[in-house]
Amino acid sequence: MAKTPSGKPKAPSIKDVAALAGVSVPTVSRYLNMPERVSETKRQAIAQAVSKLGYRPNAIARALVREQSSQCLVLSSNTTRYGQTQVIQGVETAARAAGFALSIALIAEPGSTSAQIRESVQSALDHNPAGVVLLNFDEASAQALSMIPRTLPLVSVAGERNTEIAQISMGEREGGYRVTQHLLQRLAERGLGSSPVHYVGIPGGGGAEGRYEGWLQACQEAGVPIPPAVEAGWDVDSARETGRILGRKRGEVKAIFAGNDETAMGVIRGLEDEGLRVPQDVLVAGFDDHPVARIWNPSITTIHQDFQGVGAAAFAMLAPMLEDVSLGRAHGESWQAYQRFEGHLIERESTVNA
Amino acid sequence: MAKTPSGKPKAPSIKDVAALAGVSVPTVSRYLNMPERVSETKRQAIAQAVSKLGYRPNAIARALVREQSSQCLVLSSNTTRYGQTQVIQGVETAARAAGFALSIALIAEPGSTSAQIRESVQSALDHNPAGVVLLNFDEASAQALSMIPRTLPLVSVAGERNTEIAQISMGEREGGYRVTQHLLQRLAERGLGSSPVHYVGIPGGGGAEGRYEGWLQACQEAGVPIPPAVEAGWDVDSARETGRILGRKRGEVKAIFAGNDETAMGVIRGLEDEGLRVPQDVLVAGFDDHPVARIWNPSITTIHQDFQGVGAAAFAMLAPMLEDVSLGRAHGESWQAYQRFEGHLIERESTVNA
Known part of the structure; x- marks a missing residue:
């Protein structure tokens, strides 16, 4: 070549x-x-x-009235969950302001074969996007990353750090650490300094693992017992059932960190089903700052993630690469840019001490 | 031509x-x-x-290894709200099973000029999709409809009935009517047969109007007073504030129909802020059957909408049109097909009588 x-x-x-x-x-x-x-x-x-x-006939897109492709492509394995939809919205707003249209292509769902993932990525690339933002939140999207030619402007959002590409990381681990520390502190204030913080995780993927690792690290540093992590499904009913199970261990479970806010909602409802009150009997915190978390009763302590900001930053990171290509320049340093978005703790009713 | x-x-x-x-x-x-x-x-x-x-060089897409375009395009003005994300997921699953990849393009947001909407639609069509599913939930998407050439397989989801195209309607009006009737009946059982049902709507668009009209019709038929409809914003905080305002009219407000479930959640929280209990003091119902509605405390009475089913049906409706084009046949009757999805009432704690 x-x-x-x-x-x-x-x-x-x-x-x-x-x-x-x-x-x-x-x-x-x-x-x-x-x-x-x-x-x-x-x-x-x-x-x-x-x-x-x-071979992709780039010239064709260029020839179509516009002189070059003005399409920015978001690749994601999911477009229904809160985080992903917000990042996409952020990319969209920034892309549109810069005169780019946005298209979103779905990578074959998690559990698909490599061939299915390749087929879906290839089909999206056939449309000659000017650049790609990959939402790298799970195994399928991690595989997709290796299928995108390095000649194409690309920003990966989340996933493990890869120094060969431009990337934004989400500080999942730091968030998990921070929220667990907060729960441990609240327990100590209640005279429950040796009580564990239970972790109810969300399924697979990079984000979920970072949150888990942050929880583990905070527990280890505090020297508290570490109960086995429980995994709830994506549906709120499985989170509610998990809340019931934990609620039945009456007296043993004093604090729960749920992998995201919807899971925290389900867990709280399940605890209530067992006659326990949040925060009086059990402290519960979530992750993401889903809009409903702040109107839930009790409102839910969480890690605020600036998903829309991440999306806007992803497009801003892509822009100099798009320019390199459109001006026929050699790839600049922007092709390996790296930025970190840290979430921050929002304390709400679900972890308040009287 | x-x-x-x-x-x-x-x-x-x-x-x-x-x-x-x-x-x-x-x-x-x-x-x-x-x-x-x-x-x-x-x-x-x-x-x-x-x-x-x-002119669109269709031959180019065909020439790309695959002999013809296998991309199905979803056009939507929003990809973050529950209904839209679920319909898209439904289209995706059905399209993938039929060997089509899905791409989603955003129509310029509501409030954009016609030129901006045209630009975004044109840019998406430049990619030569085999067919289009248009989520016609608001003014911007209604405008987009007129910009899609009638030579392209197209299914419109929601919006006013247009007999020239294939379409699926969502029974919003019937749902609004049904849920209002349910609230009126519950009021009557409480000996409050002449009390009004208040409507807290969601912003603009076809779906919202149908729900409003259904509410209006049920109120008129019952001969109860019709209070002015209130419009909350898309954010849950504005719904909460609306709940507070209605709550302050203590004693006057006995039943509320909220335009969607997130709005119902905000309204319930706002009523609670004012010291009122749902369902004991005020009955509240929502619309859509958002997953969180069933774990909310109290769980929320709502109209279940089969959004994923609508998405799958939209692709099934598109399929014979795709075949007409791929076989070079004249347009069959499928190009004006029509299907109606009715929601159904799910009674939950928020409208229970003791």
Whole structure:
């Protein structure tokens, strides 16, 4: 593959396709526009070359009235959960202000095969986005990351730090640590300094793990007993059932850190089902600052995450890369930029001491 | 513009572009693939012809390994609210099962100019989706509807009935009517048969209006006083404030129908702020069956809407149209199909009589 002066691989051109297929450039051009006028043999040869080189006819998007692609693509494995929808909204607002339209493509859901994930990523890239923001919150999106060519402007949001790409991390671990410390302090104020903080996690993925690790670290540093972490499903009913189970261990469970706010809501309701009161009998905290957390009764102590800010920052990080490409410049330092968004604790009724 | 045997307008071809621009077909082809090798004068002429005819090089998408576009596009003005996210998820699951990838494009937000809406719709259509599902929940999406060429497979979800297109309606009016009747009945059981049901609406759009109209009709039929409808914002805090205001009219307000469940949550919290209990002092019902509604304390009576089912049905409605296009057939009856999804009442604690 051709290299740019900076040594970065260059996207394959129509000439590369023609050379590999053993046909002329006009034949490839004809194939792209009027395939019925190209012989079956040549069609197959060209299709193979297109596929092998991963050729994308960028020029076409450019030729469409606008001189270059003005589409920013968000890749995400989920578009229904609070965090993801807010990050997408943040990217959208920033992209639109800069004259870019936003499109969102779904990566095949968690549990899909690599081939399904590749198919969905490839299909999205076929549309020649100017740049990509990847919401890297789970295993499927982590796999998708490896399938995006490094010639394309890309910002990964969340996930493990990868120094080869531009990335924004969400400070999940620090948030988990901070909220657990808060619960331990409240327990100590109640004269329950040796009581554990129970963790009710959310399923898989990078964010969930960071929160868990932060909880673990805070418990270890405090030298309190560490009960086994419980995992609730994404649905609020499973969180409620978990709250009931913990509630039945009456007297043993004094503080619970739930992996997100919806889980905290379900846990609180489950504790109430067992006749326990929050915060009088059990302290409960969540994570994310979901809008409903502040009107829940009791309002829920949580880690506020600036999801929309993260989305806006992701687009701002993408912008200099888009410019590098549009001006034909070598990749600048922005291609490995890194930014960290730390959440902050919001204390509410669910962890108040009388 | 050319017509197919069925009389439907045909998409403009590369030949039409060449004819209008006064250049040869190979020149247009060259322009699309290597515009730098076309003279400035011809470039301008072709760009104008492309723009005037609304030419989309469909053949290009087809030429990309896959023989035809396998992308289904969802157009929506919002991707953060519960209903929209669930419909999108429903479309996605059905589309994926049929071998189509899903992409979501955001229509410029409500309040945008027609030009901005047109720009965002055009930009999404530039990607040559095989078909479109439009979430027609507000003014911006209603405008977008008129900008989608009738040659493209299209299903509109919600919005006013338009017999020229395929459409799924959501039974908002019937739901609003049903929930209001339920509240009136509960009031009567409490010996408050002449008390009004207050309506706290959500901002603008087709869904919101249907709910309002259903409420109005039920009140009129029952012959009860009709208090002015109050509109809360999308945020839960404004709903809470509305709940406080209604709560201060102590004794006057006995039943509230909130335009959606998040609004009901805010209203209940606001009533509690004023020392009122739900359902003992005031009956409250919502709309949508948001997952949190069933774990709220008290759990919230609501109209269950099968949003994911609507999404799946929208794709099922699109499928025969996609086939018409892919087989080059004339448009069948499916292009004006119509389906209605009725919600159903779920009675919960927030409207229980002791």
